[in-house]
Amino acid sequence: MKFINKFLLLFSFDQDEELEVETKTTLLLTNVLNFFLFVIIFIEGIVSLLEESLFFAGPLLFLSVLFAFNYLYMGRRPNTLYYKEILFTFVILTFLFFTIFGGSTGVNIFWIGSFPFIAINLFGRNKGAIASLALFAFVLLDFLVLSTYIPKAQTYSLNIEIFASIFFIFSFVIAYTLKFIFAEVMLTKERAMINSQNSKTSQEEQISNLSRQIRTPLSNITGILDILGKTELTDDQRDYINTIHASANNMVNVVSNMVSTQKTGLNPIPEEKISFNLYSTLNNTIRLFSESNDKQKFSLSFSADIPSTMTGNAIKTKQIFLNILNGIAKYNTSEDKQINIEVSRSNNMPGTIELLFKLTSYGSIPFPKEYKSDESLYNNDILRLNTSKHIQFLELGLTQKLIEQDGHNFSISPDPEKTTFEFGITFFENTQSYSVQNIKEKVSTTDSFFKASVDIKDANILLVEDNFSNQQIMILYIKNEVKKIEVAYNGKEALDKFGKAKYDLILMDVQMPIMDGFKATQKIREIEKSTNTHTPIIAVTANAFPEDKERCIVSGMDDYISKPFQPEDLIQKIKHHLS
Template sequence: MISARLRDRLPRAAPAAVLIVAAAVAMDFIVNVLILGSPSTFTPLMTTLISSIIAVPLSLWVVGQTLSLERLRDALSASVAAKDARQAEAEAALERLGETKRLYRLLADNLTDHVALWSPKGERIYSSPSIERITGYTLEEFMVLPPTAMVSEADFARVAALIRTLQAGGPPAVATYESFRKDGASIWLESTYSRLGDGSNILIVASRDITERKQLELELVKALEMAEGASAAKSDFLANMTHELRTPLTAIIGFAEVLRRSRDLSKTAGRQVGHILDASHTLLSVVNDVLDFSRLEAGGLELDPGPFDPAAMASSCAALVEERAVAKGLAVRVKAPKSLQPMNLDGPRLSQVLLNFLSNAVKFTAHGSITVALSQTVDGETAVLRGEVIDTGIGIAAEHRDNIFDRFSQADAAVSRRFGGTGLGLAISRRIIERMDGRIGVDSVEGKGSTFWFEVRGPLAELTAPEEEPAVEALGADAGVRLLLVEDNAVNRELVRTMLEPFGVALETANDGVAGVEAMRQGHYDLVLMDVQMPVMDGLTATREIRAMEGARGASTPIVGLTANVLPEQIATCLAAGMDDHLGKPINPTKLLETVARWSGRTHAA
């Protein structure tokens, strides 16, 4: 088939053929007629026919050659264009490669982290220039440096073991270790190790200088140690303060109680002794609040959940404030529905909260009544207990309700001057309820009264009948109890003697732990009252000495700690040393007599 390009060229071949034929005829005329003068030999038709036979193929051949040349020209042009395009692409690729190399070099030169490649045989393949900034070694020095030169043997062994666990293409591993610069300075590095998953098994390591972060960590650890030390110092201070404050209060309250019970005092003197007792108990309450709040702030509150009867708790708390309320002409009522069920919560702590509410109600109520109201919402095996203390007192202004539960806060300065108090009771109550994941609040109208309330959730429980304690015979004038009191304070020795003499207790004393141990070695006693903080030998050491001495006998004398150390951890320490019980100072005469009656004359397995 004739190509399209050939068809386009055929019209050009016809004029060429005509031109050739005309030229042949003209040549025939010139030669035969003009030159040879032989007109008879001039044959235009024959010449035309012959020249046509020659001209047409010749014209077609010329056209074909032209087409071939044009195709060759086009092919050459296309080849040149393709070459130019490939050259342009190659130049662009080279330019991009150069830019990439430049960027990689720029990245490698300015990267703060160090990147290294290691062969499977443990030979360095590559190291980024940032190694000089980190270690002080030049790139050339580092590439020939032994791997163990910059780390301790222990760290090197640890990192080597970590590297052996890596899998090709697997997750990376991270190690932190101490390293050493060229100048000997110590730095900390964090390195990430991974093996390439392309079959080469090359190890890639990315390391960064974490010296500042490590120093910050060390400073934080040091700060934590200092804080813990400060906390321990605070605890020691609180323990010492407890002892130092309670020791004089022991004598004040104890002798005031003795005087109050005396029949030899006049009415005026009896009233004044009563004032001393009230003031002393107020001071003791302040001391207890400060210590309790300090423990709560230090996170020392540990809840001790157990089955308790909410109604019994409310009645007990109301009974504790009833005497003071009646003295002011206030009626105290308890509203607790019979449907209240026992719950498993920290009853003593809830009693503390309820008693704080009641004490404030008595303090800030001049006339009217105080009501303790309990309600319970049961939800399956759990329930929400709501406790309220409603008074008809002075109330709280709206602007002071938000901060009434803050520490050292009362409604205003005038209230503090008029009624006294530390403002810690409600703060302690809030922390107790919050520790139980409960809610606490107040609703009040100034001049009409307040309702302090709390809500706590807990599981329902069943109360078990308490075990019956063996009957204890009351102390009498002929009790005949032989008691050893180990106490370094002469006033406290006289106080205990004064309290116990009327009840037939034969009291012997020792003024330090050494004397107490010697007294136990020489004599026999029904009971030992042991102080804890004493010179020469403290009560804990003395108790351990006595228990060791009695070990061979198979029985031991009851030892009761009689001490101003009343924090829970201090009581636990007393019991751990071998004491059987604990009686806190200031000494309550009734509790002292109950303790002596309960423990005197008894022995137990060592």
């Protein structure tokens, strides 16, 4: 069986194009049929030639040449139009020749029994059945009429005619039945797969909605507890408040773990390939982390042969970096963190750009002791096992799947003083690219806007939030720092207010009726393009996962804070974006 499997795989030629499974299957089947028909007809022709029957040898050898050309030339090109149709034309000519003239071997008429299998597998049950019945009708016509009027036509005995007819009908029934069973099995599998996917998607949506609904009131609870904790309290009262606070935080962790469990699979990220500036993309991603932590330093370097712009999936690229940097920020226990990012090109093939990313985080990441063995003494299987443990410890399983989608590997190499992350991403050339060294200065200027520093007490802030109680809580958080706060109940109202007044900063909820925060942010950024201005927008949302943060940044928001949060964290973000 292994030999047969290997033999059949020879007919699946390597293709540069990414083909669908159905296309690959059809191509393989067509190539197998083409090859065996060539062998059969060629043997028939050689036998006729040896018997010096040139009347049969000439046409059969000519048909075998046509099959050989079709197999060797067109069969290797999956996008060649009418490949199956051309093969089927040769099949029809061959079987008509066998039916009318027979052959020197004496078994030629019985080859028509294979026709239903060929027709039905090439064109499906309906078209294949029609073609098979049409050929059978021609065979009967030949038996009854044509053989007496066509010169050199083969005449058959009644027994052979009956046997050939029964054999053809039997072959037709078997071929049609097998194709029907195969189609039903595939349909059942597809239905099961779709139902499973729909069930999983529905369950994930319900869990995600439940998480958001729980996080919002928890945010209000923890916020009020923080404010209440700053008032004069007795020791017992403060202890009670701390207990409530700890319980609320535990509830947040429970919700987060629940959603994480449901999202063990890879969430689909749009595979849209756009032209983008990689240096700018990474620089903006780094800025999210460096601005939130003054003691976290970054170094970003590109090799000179990397073009400034390229085509690829910018969202997935940012998602990978956000996840890795989040993991480093969460587990690196060093007080001063230094992260070096090196990007180099690993190939010089025209059209594609294979980039190798190397992130080195200096400082101690407390991997469990069993991960820290001398890996140089182990074989490759042990190395891969430890890498999997490192990825699991840093909660980077999703990131690994994103990287492996392009056929690349993700490795983590921990040392006592540093941890190195290495992976590759595939991009495509953009014909309007320039050297990255020519655009580094442009990145720093085009991505920033000249804006005078504003003191938080003098700032005019727009709060966009549809829930009244949430509005009151947010105002309570910042009212001691900010004197002027205006409120909009949805994105449409926020746009109207933005067009009539000048705001120094916007606090934007994400999910709102009429117009959500993403759409409102995009509209605001479109308006600002004509005025060459930029108003900082901070997303305030109960959506608390990396893909949620990424979506906020991609839509044009400057920052993101997830509920529940400490009021001081929100104040610090506001001060940062006003300065």
